[in-house]
Each structure stands twice: as structure tokens, then as C-alpha cells.
Amino acid sequence: MAGYLLGYDIGSSAIKAALVEADSGALMGSAVSPADELPIEGPRPGWAEQHPEVWWAHVCAATRQLAAAHPAALRAVKAIGLSYQMHGLVLVDRALRVLRPAILWCDSRAADIGRRAFEALGEAVCLQRLLNSPGNFTASKLKWVKDNEPDVFARVHKAMLPGDYVALRMTGEAVTTPAGLSEGILWDFQTESVAEVLLAHYGIPAAYIPPVVEVFSAQGALQAPAAADLGLPAGIPLAYRSGDQPNNALSLNVLEPGEVAATAGTSGVVYAVSDTPRADAQGRVNTFLHVNHQRQRPRYGTLLCINGAGSLYRWLRHTVMPLGTDYADMNRLAATAPVGADGLSLLPFGNGAERLLQNRHTGARLDGLDFNRHTRAHLLRAAQEGIVFALHHGLRMMRSLGLETRTVRAAAGNLFLSPLFCSAFATLTDTRLELYDTDGAQGAARAAGLGAGLYGDATEALRGQRQLRAFAPDPSALPAYGEAYERWCSVLEM
Secondary structure: OOOEEEEEEEOOOOEEEEEEEOOOOOEEEEEEEOOOOOOOEOOOOOOOEEOHHHHHHHHHHHHHHHHHHOHHHHOOEEEEEEEEOOOOEEEEOOOOOEOOOEEOOOOOOOHHHHHHHHHHHOHHHHHHHHOOOOOOOHHHHHHHHHHHOHHHHHOOOEEEOHHHHHHHHHHOOOOEOHHHHHHOOOEEOOOOEEOHHHHHHHOOOHHHOOOEOOOEOOOOEOOHHHHHHHOOOOOOEEEEEEEHHHHHHHHOOOOOOOOEEEEEOOOEEEEEEEOOOOOOOOOOOEEEEOOOOEOOEOOEEEEEEEOOOHHHHHHHHHHOOOOOOOHHHHHHHHOOOOOOHHHOEEEOOOOOOEHHHOOEOOOOEEEOOOOOOOOHHHHHHHHHHHHHHHHHHHHHHHHHOOOOOOEEEEEOOHHHHOHHHHHHHHHHHOOEEEEEOOOHHHHHHHHHHHHOOOOOOHHHHOOOOOEEEEEOOOOOOHHHHHHHHHHHHHHHOO
């Protein structure tokens, strides 16, 4: 097999691209655009928006970075794969032009709409057919547009997820996937089709939902205008798309029941795979179709998401730390403070409504600050521990649903670059934490090879993956972490 695979991760912080050699599965090159983080606009409290054209501009910029370093390889790309930020909403008109900025995953404006829909439709319908409350997901965001921007709503031709829009720019075709629709609470798990029961309740035409294609499939070919923008040959097949968390799980070979993946980027996530659909009546964790779901061989992903994870650490870097401080410096400084940060507790919930807290918008909170004792080191440690405590809080809920979480796999990036964070996570959650040399863009590239038929199965597609390090629970540190966690919980309950 000759040629290369190209993968993209369309994040709210940056666009990442990865070039993988198809024969060996080896990473040939990667690129990120912009060099710093993309801004998120908040026109009102609790809102979060980005313009889809910004994503496309940085997709092009990242691709051209790769082309500058590997020009021959970019001319030999055999398939493209996409990973994208989940739960967002992009609206286009009949000319396929964007009608308004995208409403992002961390935008909380539609939380009350989803809550009222859950009450009106009833727990049985929502948990049996949708597996979730409509909550603050894509369908409810579309209903918000209907209620508050009727002129925009009247011009809608298709409502899409962020990855669907980037795929549209590449192929000229507006399509989506069952897994993607499930992430937007737009999939009926009983009928295995678009959730018309919710669309009818919201008064949204089913025609607004694009045609459905499989996650691993020929989803269109790169058209000449997009190829020119990207600096690629026209005709390359788009063969895979997935939300970022299911894709992260795939990139870590988390595909079978009992396997668990985690991330700690802008948001913090634990994602557990099962062959049984599990619904949380309180909507604190959510279940979607996993990338390898089949009717005869069902696979579901139950997701715990903390909006305020890396976003908190980014805020500290830009607001509290001296100019020029990087995240590695922050991690080293945090490790100089003791476990429990000398009584300082930080709730990391400052990035929109938190599903873990039943869509409450509590904001972040710092408790126990002592001007005579606490330093930047204590604040940074309290931030890392606060994110771990929030993930542990949600993990306990996942375990109460019967999900197994003994070994967790994560990519060696973002907060998982901090040994303090990793050790605290493994110790408090009583799990073995394994770190791998991969990321979402690499996973999307390898998955594209599977979707294009270049690989026989996932094992073959993921053979370029390497484990870098593992963390086991530290029994000697558990009492101190347990005490700090209980103190954190008491702050949460105030």
C-alpha cells in the first residue's frame, strides 16, 4: 500500500492536522493553526460562538504547513478523516452559506429549552428513545434559533455539526452520521433513525437534517475549489468523520466494552465504551453511539464532560502568570505545592453550564484563600486538583450506572503532560492511567484508511500507536487526596 492519510481535528482551541504513512501507520508530520488558541466569542453571559469560516481558514493554514514540509506526501494522500468538536450547531442556506456564527458545545443558552422538553416529552420517551435529556445539545440550540432568530431560522437549508460543515467545504455535500446525530440528541435509538419525536416537539422540519452516511464510508470527494484552498489534489475521498471524544477513544484503541478513554484539553472528558445503552435520568453523563456501533454488534460511548478543564488552566496562564510563562513552567511550579494545596479549593466550572451539575451555570469558585500562605504554586495545584476532583466526581456517577473503569487511556497532551495531574488522577480514581503517543488528528487519519478500505480492521489501522508511560495509584498519597476531595465537595455543595 503506497500513499498517505490526512487527518484533521477541528477543535474550539485550534485546528490540528496529521499526515500518516499508510503502510507503516507512522506519523510523518503534524501542524497546528493558529499557533495560539482560537478566541471564543461570548456576546452574552453563558454564550459561546465561533464563525465556521475561521475553522476553514485554519484548516487551510495547517494543511499548507504540512505541504511546505512534505510536498510529495501531500500529493499522495489516499484518504481524509475528520474529528470535530461535538454538540455545536452550524446553519447554512440553500447556497450553502453560513447564516450565523456557530453555537458551540460550551454555550448554555438552550439549557432551559432542553429541560422543558424533557418535562414535556417525559422521562420514558427521552431516556428510552434518546438515551438523554435534550438538555443543552444541538437540537435544543436549533430550537433556540427558531424561537429567538426567526429570520435566520426561515432561511435554514441544513443544520449541521461543526465537522459536517468542514466536510461540506471539502466535498460540497451536506451529510451527517448516526453517531453525530446521537451527539446532538437527534437520533432515535429505538427506530435507529433521525429523532423525529424531538423534532416534532420542537417544530423543526426533518428536512433540516442532512442525509445520513456511515462513520466509516465514502462521504464525498475533495472538490476542486477546496483542493485549491488546501493545496491538495482534487478527488481525494473523505472516508471518516467523528466527534472528538469518540474519535479520541478510537485513536487510543478504546473500542470494546470495559475500555475507557480520557482527555483534558479545553474540556475534561472520561469516555467509557459499553455494549448496553445506559441512561442517566439526571443527565449528568450522556450516552451516544460509538464510532464502531453496528445494529448487530452495538457499541455505545458514555461521556462525562467537564467544560472548565484546560480552559481554566489557559485562563490562569493569561491572567495570573507572568508574561511568557508556558504550561510546562506552570506544571513544574504546581508540583512544588503540597497535596491539597494547603487548604485551597478551586471549582473549575467557569466555562458555561455543566452537565455534571445538571446544566447549572455555577461559575468557578476559589475557597480557603489565605493571603499569608498561598502563592501561585498553590493556585496552580488547586486548579489541577480541582479538575481531577471534578472528573472523579463524575466517574463515581458513571460507576453507579454499572460502567467498568479500571484502566484509562489518554493521549500524552494538554493536562496529561503534567505528572502531578496524572498521578492525582490515577490515585484518586483508583485506575491505571496509560499515556499514548497519539492525538485526535492522527486518529482521524488512521480511521480514514479504515473507511477507505485500506485496512482490514482497527488493529491494523492503529498499529502506529505507542504507549509512552503509565501511572498506578499511589496508596501513600490517597489519604491526603481523599481529604482534599471531601473538602472540595463541601465547597461544591455550598
